[in-house]
Amino acid sequence: MLKFLLGAAVGYVLGAKAGHERYEQLHRTYQRVADHPAVQGAAGVVRARVEEVVKGPKESSPSGNGSAR
Numbered sequence: 001m002l003k004f005l006l007g008a009a010v011g012y013v014l015g016a017k018a019g020h021e022r023y024e025q026l027h028r029t030y031q032r033v034a035d036h037p038a039v040q041g042a043a044g045v046v047r048a049r050v051e052e053v054v055k056g057p058k059e060s061s062p063s064g065n066g067s068a069r
Contacts, residue, residue, distance in 0.1 A: 033039055
């Protein structure tokens with residue numbers, strides 16, 4: 001039983017260390033991609049489109065159908 005507990009503890013420590021290293025690697029990759037100018041530009045376009053959909057068109061006619069009478 002002691003060997004099993006010792007093996008589980010060693011496995012947990014090694015797995016946690018490997019998991020943290022992988023997390024840091026993914027985090028660095030995400031930061032590089034997120035900071036890329038092309039990604040920033042695309043995010044700006046998407047943000048503007050979402051705002052347009054949520055708030056509606058910027059200019060609407062007073063009558064609502066576009067024809068003045």
